[in-house]
Amino acid sequence: MRGNLVVGGSLVGLVVVTALVSFVWTPLDPQAVDASVRLLGPTSDHLLGTDKFGRDVFSQLMVGAQTTLYVGIVAVGVAAVVGVPLGVLAAMGPRWLGEFVMRTSDLVLAFPALLLAIMLAAVYGASTLTAMIAIGVATVPAFARVARAGTMQVLSREYTLAARAGGRSRSWIAWRHVLPNISGMVVVQSSVSFAMAVLAEAALSFLGFGTAPPTPSWGRMLQESQELLAVDVRLALVPGLAIAAVVLGFNLLGDGLRDRFDPRLEARR
Amino acid sequence: MSTRPSALSALVSAAVLAAPLALAGCTAGSTAMVAGGPSTLAVGFTAEPQNFDFTTTDGAAIPQALLYNVYETLVKIDSDGRITEGLAESWDISDDRTVYDFHLRDNATFSNGEPFTASDVKFSIERVQRDWTISLKSGMDVVDRVEVVGEHHARVVLSRPSNSWLRAMTTRIGAMFDPNGVSDLANDPVGTGPYDVESRRRGDSVVLTRNPEYSRPGDPRPEPDYGTVVLKYYADATALNNALLSGGIDVISGVTAPDSVPQFEADNRFRVLQGTTNGEVVLAYNNRRAPLDDVRVRKALTYAIDRKALLEAAWGGRGKLIGSMVPPTDPWFEDLSGEYPYDPERARRLLREAGHESLRLNLRIANLPYAVSSAQVIASHLKKIGVTVDIEPLDFPAVWLQQVFTDGDYDMSIVQHVEPQDITTFGDPEFYWGYDSRRVQRLLSEADTAPPREYISDMREVARTLSDDAAANWLFLFPNIVVAKNEVRGLQANQVSEAFDLTGLRRQGSS
Numbered sequence: 001m002r003g004n005l006v007v008g009g010s011l012v013g014l015v016v017v018t019a020l021v022s023f024v025w026t027p028l029d030p031q032a033v034d035a036s037v038r039l040l041g042p043t044s045d046h047l048l049g050t051d052k053f054g055r056d057v058f059s060q061l062m063v064g065a066q067t068t069l070y071v072g073i074v075a076v077g078v079a080a081v082v083g084v085p086l087g088v089l090a091a092m093g094p095r096w097l098g099e100f101v102m103r104t105s106d107l108v109l110a111f112p113a114l115l116l117a118i119m120l121a122a123v124y125g126a127s128t129l130t131a132m133i134a135i136g137v138a139t140v141p142a143f144a145r146v147a148r149a150g151t152m153q154v155l156s157r158e159y160t161l162a163a164r165a166g167g168r169s170r171s172w173i174a175w176r177h178v179l180p181n182i183s184g185m186v187v188v189q190s191s192v193s194f195a196m197a198v199l200a201e202a203a204l205s206f207l208g209f210g211t212a213p214p215t216p217s218w219g220r221m222l223q224e225s226q227e228l229l230a231v232d233v234r235l236a237l238v239p240g241l242a243i244a245a246v247v248l249g250f251n252l253l254g255d256g257l258r259d260r261f262d263p264r265l266e267a268r269r
Numbered sequence: 270m271s272t273r274p275s276a277l278s279a280l281v282s283a284a285v286l287a288a289p290l291a292l293a294g295c296t297a298g299s300t301a302m303v304a305g306g307p308s309t310l311a312v313g314f315t316a317e318p319q320n321f322d323f324t325t326t327d328g329a330a331i332p333q334a335l336l337y338n339v340y341e342t343l344v345k346i347d348s349d350g351r352i353t354e355g356l357a358e359s360w361d362i363s364d365d366r367t368v369y370d371f372h373l374r375d376n377a378t379f380s381n382g383e384p385f386t387a388s389d390v391k392f393s394i395e396r397v398q399r400d401w402t403i404s405l406k407s408g409m410d411v412v413d414r415v416e417v418v419g420e421h422h423a424r425v426v427l428s429r430p431s432n433s434w435l436r437a438m439t440t441r442i443g444a445m446f447d448p449n450g451v452s453d454l455a456n457d458p459v460g461t462g463p464y465d466v467e468s469r470r471r472g473d474s475v476v477l478t479r480n481p482e483y484s485r486p487g488d489p490r491p492e493p494d495y496g497t498v499v500l501k502y503y504a505d506a507t508a509l510n511n512a513l514l515s516g517g518i519d520v521i522s523g524v525t526a527p528d529s530v531p532q533f534e535a536d537n538r539f540r541v542l543q544g545t546t547n548g549e550v551v552l553a554y555n556n557r558r559a560p561l562d563d564v565r566v567r568k569a570l571t572y573a574i575d576r577k578a579l580l581e582a583a584w585g586g587r588g589k590l591i592g593s594m595v596p597p598t599d600p601w602f603e604d605l606s607g608e609y610p611y612d613p614e615r616a617r618r619l620l621r622e623a624g625h626e627s628l629r630l631n632l633r634i635a636n637l638p639y640a641v642s643s644a645q646v647i648a649s650h651l652k653k654i655g656v657t658v659d660i661e662p663l664d665f666p667a668v669w670l671q672q673v674f675t676d677g678d679y680d681m682s683i684v685q686h687v688e689p690q691d692i693t694t695f696g697d698p699e700f701y702w703g704y705d706s707r708r709v710q711r712l713l714s715e716a717d718t719a720p721p722r723e724y725i726s727d728m729r730e731v732a733r734t735l736s737d738d739a740a741a742n743w744l745f746l747f748p749n750i751v752v753a754k755n756e757v758r759g760l761q762a763n764q765v766s767e768a769f770d771l772t773g774l775r776r777q778g779s780s
Contacts, residue, residue, distance in 0.1 A: 033649035035581035039528075052528055053582045053645060122664050126636070208636050213660050214645045226507055227526035227638075 005256025008191075011249025019069050022062035030059035031214045039232060048238055051224060057238055060216040064239065067217045068198050068246060071132050075197040076190050078136030079143050084186055086140070087147025088178055091155065092170055102148065105141035113138030113200055121209035128201075128217075131210045135200045139193045146189045150182030184261025191254030195247045202243050218243050308496040310757065310774065313509045313518040315525065317502035318475070321466065322454035323441050324401045329687060329767065332441040333522075334475055334500055336768035339380075340460035342443035343371050343390065344435060348544070348761040350598030352435060356385060356445055356461065366430035366720075367413075373421040378482035379447040380465040387423035391415040393446045394425065401442070405688075408437035431717050432724040433690060440689060440767050463493040463772055475500040477771070494775045506638075513539070519757055522769050524750040525638060527585035533752045541752050544762030545589060547596050548687040548747035550639055552647065553673075555680055556740060557703030561630075565623040567739035570681075571609040573616035573654045574647055580745045583642035588745040593732040594692040596746055598765045601728035605736045616654045627655040630680040633673050635665035640683040643744055647683075674701045685747055689767075692728070695735055704740045 027047065034054035041049045048057040090101040117134035124130050151174075154160055160177050168176075204210030205219025213220060218239040225235035316330040323331040337345060343357040357371040377385040397409040413428040427434060437443065450459025458466055463484070464477035477498045484492045501518055503509045506526035512518045513533075524530055533539045554561045554570070561567055580588050589597065592605030620628070632647065634640040641662055648658040658681075663669040665684075673679045682701075686694075696713035698705035709731055716727035735741070749764035759773040 031649055033578075033582055033646045035578040038582060122668060126662055208641070208662055212662060213641055214648050228528050229507070230510070230532045231528055
């Protein structure tokens with residue numbers, strides 16, 4: 001059980017550190033094109049070789065981590081900030097409001113996130129921001145559901161009933177009892193959604209609807225490697241493994257955190 | 270205008286086509302083998318025709334499949350850019366260059382059995398003027414009238430001399446139709462060419478079979494070697510490559526993943542042909558909008574981009590540096606690629622003269638591989654002279670056409686211009702270049718009516734003026750890369766016409 005937390009945490013930590021370091025230092029300029037060194041294998045100058053533009057793959061990978069985390073943080077942030085209050089409101093507000101919120105979120109859930117992102121990209125142009133917003137909007141229902149379910153649980157607890165009997169207002173209960181008690185679930189959901197956001201951004205960039213060149217993005221590195229598969233598999237392996245590692249990391253982290261936070265598992269500990 | 274077949278005709282054709290399709294072998298799925306026996310050829314493409322009617326539907330895919338193969342023209346263009354005989358065995362041009370007398374083959378026949386005669390020439394040319402809707406039809410505006418002199422003698426009278434008209438007759442607008450064969454152009458093309466459309470599976474393939482009416486006794490043109498040609502369509506370059514490697518097709522009509530070519534060159538099962546196209550990959554400068562309305566800024570950017578390195582990095586060094594809007598197969602071609610040698614110092618100086626220490630420009634490109642690749646190299650080169658480039662890939666064609674081409678809302682753009690003689694677009698101040706030069710406009714209009722010798726020198730002058738004005742930056746000429754199995758012979762390296770010409774294809778070893 002602890003293993004998940006440790007492995008997930010270290011994978012995520014590695015990516016976070018890489019991204020932070022890349023703000024101040026990369027081995028080489030990841031955007032510098034140099035036709036004379038294109039498609040080199042790993043050397044001492046280029047730890048992971050170069051791509052078809054002669055750019056350093058290792059530097060691109062480092063800066064790509066920034067893009068990945070940036071997209072994940074903003075998308076999950078948007079989803080949590082909008083989704084959690086909606087979920088709490090759905091559980092605590094009038095019945096018709098709850099129904100309305102949950103049915104709307106069903107609607108959004110039914111709409112594929114990638115399709116939404118491609119539509120937005122077609123209308124507003126492909127950019128990291130469009131991708132983040134689209135992924136964020138598509139993730140709102142997940143947060144609303146988790147928050148609503150958690151709130152319902154909390155509302156049935158004795159201490160909430162006591163607070164209500166004592167004449168405390170709904171907003172006081174929401175602030176004092178509900179939010180602290182569901183925060184663990186929200187953190188777990190964030191970690192899982194983060195992994196999905198990373199995958200979605202990679203997919204969008206692969207399709208050419210995500211991060212615009214020349215900003216390095218793992219998805220676009222994958223796409224650019226596609227026609228070179230027969231020439232050099234390394235170019236596809238490097239970003240592919242990076243994406244896999246991050247997704248695995250956030251999922252394991254999410255599992256580990258759930259084991260820790262989920263009140264339903266409390267009895268087993 | 271409708272491109273959708275009625276339910277009834279769709280049903281009928283499905284029933285008719287079912288039997289031969291089964292015989293022609295399995296064409297389902299892009300990885301399937303084409304098991305049609307030794308006289309079947311499968312050619313892979315990436316752009317699929319939406320329908321078969323190029324008189325009302327724009328796009329390169331329809332003439333690529335049908336022109337010269339199903340529809341023939343009076344005159345053809347060969348792979349060196351010369352005009353040669355087609356349905357006309359010979360032609361005379363009057364001294365004032367307005368009357369063209371075409372002497373037609375006397376045994377050409379449409380696939381529906383109707384003989385091809387001078388009245389079909391009259392019908393086809395007048396139909397372009399009357400019924401066609403695509404913009405290319407304007408190439409026929411110069412025709413005043415067509416006379417049927419004899420059964421195999423057609424006379425075309427132009428309203429003024431035109432140097433470009435005969436060349437335009439080698440393109441789709443010169444295709445010859447039968448008055449009884451134009452009722453369902455979108456689905457059932459009727460032409461005099463060596464092949465006839467047998468069947469079509471949307472999203473997968475078009476099957477052409479030998480036209481039994483072609484090459485009747487007395488016709489010197491040989492019968493096609495391949496009885497059946499399957500044109501197979503794939504979603505992307507990688508799928509196309511894999512289809513050839515796995516034996517699903519015999520020929521790749523054009524490789525658009527240049528870095529994948531070495532794997533074919535190293536494999537002795539295949540032959541690689543590399544030639545030229547009409548496609549100039551152009552970095553467009555918005556001549557109408559500051560700061561690019563200043564010729565010094567345009568020159569600075571042109572000096573700052575190392576086109577040789579760009580071609581190497583973006584397109585594997587395949588392609589040709591041209592430095593103008595003229596492909597090498599045009600008679601007025603002149604190599605202007607040395608005009609703006611890579612010189613970042615000079616570029617910085619020019620920028621300073623124009624009053625810019627640094628600049629920020631958007632680069633709104635078609636979301637296509639060659640453009641995305643080139644854009645990244647350009648951004649990297651321009652960064653060195655203090656110009657920040659924001660690359661914005663736009664969905665092609667819809668969004669790009671609207672924002673850049675129609676609205677002219679861009680600083681710089683990259684797209685490949687494939688139309689023959691598209692240098693004339695610089696004579697249109699409304700075109701998205703925003704380039705308004707009296708001199709170029711005058712030269713272009715004079716050139717078309719001038720005697721042939723002056724025509725060439727006028728066109729050269731246009732190309733040079735555009736280069737001097739840095740009206741755009743001609744990055745490179747798109748290469749035509751054909752990969753084929755060894756036994757397929759007769760392929761052309763240069764892609765000059767609008768057609769993927771199947772007529773000369775032979776299987777090695779057959780007579």
